[in-house]
Amino acid sequence: MKRVVSAAMLAVALSLIGYAQTSMTPAMQNAPARKSPMADYAGAWIGTFEGHTWLAIRLSLQGNQISGSVQHPHDLQFNDQGELKSVSDERSTAMVENGQINGDGLLLTVKDPGSEQTDRYMIRLTSANTAEVKMVAMNMPPGMAKPKPWTLSRVGPSAVAPVR
Numbered sequence: 001m002k003r004v005v006s007a008a009m010l011a012v013a014l015s016l017i018g019y020a021q022t023s024m025t026p027a028m029q030n031a032p033a034r035k036s037p038m039a040d041y042a043g044a045w046i047g048t049f050e051g052h053t054w055l056a057i058r059l060s061l062q063g064n065q066i067s068g069s070v071q072h073p074h075d076l077q078f079n080d081q082g083e084l085k086s087v088s089d090e091r092s093t094a095m096v097e098n099g100q101i102n103g104d105g106l107l108l109t110v111k112d113p114g115s116e117q118t119d120r121y122m123i124r125l126t127s128a129n130t131a132e133v134k135m136v137a138m139n140m141p142p143g144m145a146k147p148k149p150w151t152l153s154r155v156g157p158s159a160v161a162p163v164r
Contacts, residue, residue: 037101038066040125045152047133054087055150057123057133058157059096059108066099070110070121082145094119107136129154 038061047055059068075088094110097118101107105124111117120136132149 036061036064038064038099038106040128041066041099041106041123041131044155044157045123045131045133046155047150047152049084049087054084055133055152057121057152059099066096066106066108068096070094070096070108070119076147078145078147080145082148084147084150105131123152124149 042059042061045057045059046053054073056071057068059066071091071093073087074090074092076084077086079085092112092114094112096108097111098109099106105122108121108123110119110121112119121133122136123131123133125131131152131154133152134147134149
């Protein structure tokens with residue numbers, strides 16, 4: 001009698017284990033892979049001033065790391081309201097050293113290879129193809145208004161010249 005009960009319990013246990021280890025359901029197999037929160041920022045972005053591109057950001061995602069470049073003018077002038085007043089024609093290209101998602105958006109740390117100066121930019125998506133960017137911890141002369149965020153538009157990869 002003990003053998004029959006033991007065999008029955010073993011059969012029930014094995015069937016429960018088999019049931020618990022079923023394969024993935026079709027819905028689970030077709031579910032999209034989890035993408036990095038930085039994926040939405042990848043691509044080419046430009047900022048325009050008076051009809052001309054003055055800021056170009058190229059970002060690419062490699063695994064969970066973002067890399068790329070920021071092409072910007074050497075000199076910026078702001079009006080009393082913190083809006084862009086003028087930009088110099090001379091450009092500099094800084095390389096992205098680090099990117100981190102936080103509650104405000106994507107925080108980029110970039111380094112200009114010529115001067116070894118490090119700057120930080122905060123990019124916040126406003127739609128799939130638009131964003132706002134601002135410099136973080138920017139040193140401003142006393143009495144000068146804090147610069148307002150700049151608008152970026154996503155463009156095709158060929159619209160932003162690659163870094164040389």
